[in-house]
Amino acid sequence: xxxxxxxxxxxxxxxxxxxxxxxxxxxxxxxxxxxxxxxxxxxxxxxxxxxxxxxxxxxxxxxxxxxxxxxxxxxxxxxxxxxxxxxxxxxxxxxxxxxxxxxxxxxxxxxxxxxxxxxxxxxxxxxxxxxxxxxxxxxxxxxxxxxxxxxxxxxxxxxxxxxxxxxxxxxxxxxxxxxxxxxxxxxxxxxxxxxxxxxxxxxxxxxxxxxxxxxxxxxxxxxxxxxxxxxxxxxxxxxxxxxxxxxxxxxxxxxxxxxxxxxxxxxxxxxxxxxxxxxxxxxxxxxxxxxxxxxxxxxxxxxxxxxxxxxxxxxxxxxxxxxxxxxxxxxxxxxxxxxxxxxxxxxxxxxxxxxxxxxxxxxxxxxxxxxxxxxxxxxxxxxxxxxxxxxxxxxxxxxxxxxxxxxxxxxxxxxxxxxxxxxxxxxxxxxxxxxxxxxxxxxxxxxxxxxxxxxxxxxxxxxxxxxxxxxxxxxxxxxxxxxxxxxxxxxxxxxxxxxxxxxxxxxxxxxxxxxxxxxxxxxxxxxxxxxxxxxxxxxxxxxxxxxxxxxxxxxxxxxxxxxxxxxxxxxxxxxxxxxxxxxxxxxxxxxxxxxxxxxxxxxxxxxxxxxxxxxxxxxxxxxxx
Numbered sequence: 001x002x003x004x005x006x007x008x009x010x011x012x013x014x015x016x017x018x019x020x021x022x023x024x025x026x027x028x029x030x031x032x033x034x035x036x037x038x039x040x041x042x043x044x045x046x047x048x049x050x051x052x053x054x055x056x057x058x059x060x061x062x063x064x065x066x067x068x069x070x071x072x073x074x075x076x077x078x079x080x081x082x083x084x085x086x087x088x089x090x091x092x093x094x095x096x097x098x099x100x101x102x103x104x105x106x107x108x109x110x111x112x113x114x115x116x117x118x119x120x121x122x123x124x125x126x127x128x129x130x131x132x133x134x135x136x137x138x139x140x141x142x143x144x145x146x147x148x149x150x151x152x153x154x155x156x157x158x159x160x161x162x163x164x165x166x167x168x169x170x171x172x173x174x175x176x177x178x179x180x181x182x183x184x185x186x187x188x189x190x191x192x193x194x195x196x197x198x199x200x201x202x203x204x205x206x207x208x209x210x211x212x213x214x215x216x217x218x219x220x221x222x223x224x225x226x227x228x229x230x231x232x233x234x235x236x237x238x239x240x241x242x243x244x245x246x247x248x249x250x251x252x253x254x255x256x257x258x259x260x261x262x263x264x265x266x267x268x269x270x271x272x273x274x275x276x277x278x279x280x281x282x283x284x285x286x287x288x289x290x291x292x293x294x295x296x297x298x299x300x301x302x303x304x305x306x307x308x309x310x311x312x313x314x315x316x317x318x319x320x321x322x323x324x325x326x327x328x329x330x331x332x333x334x335x336x337x338x339x340x341x342x343x344x345x346x347x348x349x350x351x352x353x354x355x356x357x358x359x360x361x362x363x364x365x366x367x368x369x370x371x372x373x374x375x376x377x378x379x380x381x382x383x384x385x386x387x388x389x390x391x392x393x394x395x396x397x398x399x400x401x402x403x404x405x406x407x408x409x410x411x412x413x414x415x416x417x418x419x420x421x422x423x424x425x426x427x428x429x430x431x432x433x434x435x436x437x438x439x440x441x442x443x444x445x446x447x448x449x450x451x452x453x454x455x456x457x458x459x460x461x462x463x464x465x466x467x468x469x470x471x472x473x474x475x476x477x478x479x480x481x482x483x484x485x486x487x488x489x490x491x492x493x494x495x496x497x498x499x500x501x502x503x504x505x506x507x508x509x510x511x512x513x514x515x516x517x518x519x520x521x522x523x524x525x526x527x528x529x530x531x532x533x534x535x536x537x538x539x540x541x542x543x544x545x546x547x548x549x550x551x552x553x554x555x556x557x558x559x560x561x562x563x564x565x566x567x568x569x570x571x572x573x574x575x576x577x578x579x580x581x582x583x584x585x586x587x588x589x590x591x592x593x594x595x596x597x598x599x600x601x602x603x604x605x606x607x608x609x610x611x612x613x614x615x616x617x618x619x620x621x622x623x624x625x
Contacts, residue, residue: 167246
């Protein structure tokens with residue numbers, strides 16, 4: 001019998017033949033018993049591989065590793081409820097492969113790691129997966145700024161007891177996004193201090209920055225952290241808190257003074273989308289993707305009409321509804337292309353005009369108002385599709401400042417309670433109301449927050465991404481009150497739609513004390529970002545005139561703050577807002593208003609995006625590297 005056929009039954013049984021001689025000889029030349037022992041039966045191993053894995057558990061749990069210039073190796077085990085220890089058989093991965101290499105349960109983290117953070121280690125075997133969190137804290141090398149002496153660290157060899165600097169910006173208890181950079185830290189120096197140490201420390205990142213007295217003028221110090229370094233701080237600390245302190249020294253070995261800490265929370269993710277805002281400087285609209293250092297002009301001088309200010313932008317940024325001219329002297333309104341604003345969907349005509357507008361989520365319709373009349377229009381033709389009847393609005397039947405909910409089911413707007421000929425002047429009135437919209441069928445308005453005639457009015461309602469909450473302005477007001485740059489204002493939040501999908505009549509507003517930061521400072525035009533993070537955190541942008549550190553206060557500037565909707569949902573009277581940050585892409589000496597948030601900033605070429613972005617598939621996206 002040929003040797004192949006003689007071996008075939010053995011091969012089917014999983015027998016392995018070791019040695020080459022057997023294949024070159026006949027059966028009669030087969031070695032003796034000692035060679036037969038070289039035939040190994042691993043059928044038991046194969047059968048064990050086919051056994052169910054059951055539950056896979058990875059140990060140890062909640063591991064914390066500190067990286068401080070040296071490589072680290074962390075060992076994990078994978079335990080199967082059916083097979084026991086399967087560490088060597090499992091496939092291993094980590095949620096961010098840039099952290100290090102992992103094989104057979106051993107994670108090696110290189111000393112060159114540039115960020116810390118919270119990650120997960122996974123083990124998988126035949127359809128079963130287990131995971132554990134790992135917290136990596138990066139203690140980054142000290143950064144000595146060119147303004148500091150080369151031996152700056154020696155200035156901090158003394159004990160405590162020196163004059164304490166005072167951090168004035170960023171504000172305490174802020175929420176930041178890791179991709180918003182250009183952070184300028186500001187503090188007041190203690191008497192005679194010439195060298196400073198700025199320390200940022202959290203559970204996943206720590207770094208100190210040494211700077212000299214040339215960053216100070218008359219005791220007021222400003223230090224701009226390098227963008228790459230601040231990006232490392234933020235991206236290492238996402239969904240974490242860090243504390244920032246400034247220590248000052250008057251000389252080597254002298255007592256050191258340290259500021260009270262400022263607590264900064266970083267959002268779980270980068271902030272996305274872009275802003276289109278009105279700039280009086282160019283009498284038009286600027287646009288900027290979040291994370292850029294400078295905006296790009298979108299419409300200047302109203303495209304030769306003198307002004308283009310009141311605007312709405314479709315969710316995807318592809319259409320912009322614009323009022324040309326100014327207020328009551330409008331030269332007409334139209335919808336322009338989000339890439340080429342000179343391309344108008346329909347010609348300007350004084351008979352088609354609005355002060356305020358808002359697109360539905362698909363961008364094919366928008367609701368707009370003019371002199372208190374609310375109409376739904378086709379975004380391609382401007383044709384009126386539906387008109388809100390005065391009886392549906394209630395009161396005087398007049399409304400302004402409409403905003404369509406992201407789920408397209410509701411319109412929020414301001415209801416007049418006294419006659420006005422101009423939508424910016426509500427004349428001592430303004431209720432926040434919501435109205436159902438069902439494919440063209442409006443229902444009656446429900447009053448969410450009522451004005452208090454003679455004392456307080458409400459305006460600028462804006463929907464949260466989940467279509468449940470409204471942020472809005474309240475204004476202390478008596479007599480004729482205008483809402484453009486209104487001064488006596490603050491920001492509030494109210495539940496407008498309950499969990500059953502019904503409007504909440506006469507809701508209880510929540511005072512956004514931290515987000516307002518400093519009331520009665522022209523805190524106006526609040527708008528939600530279109531995204532929720534972890535179904536919990538949102539960002540709101542608005543304009544205000546208060547100072548941030550040593551800067552601002554004379555002109556309205558765009559400010560942004562985070563909002564913890566879990567706190568709002570708990571209904572325990574907690575302020576769910578964080579203190580704001582100044583958006584650093586702005587020109588600080590110009591007045592900026594009405595920032596409308598979009599999911600994207602559209603483009604046709606790289607030149608239509610800020611320098612840190614490029615145009616990909618008609619969208620401005622960050623450059624990598």
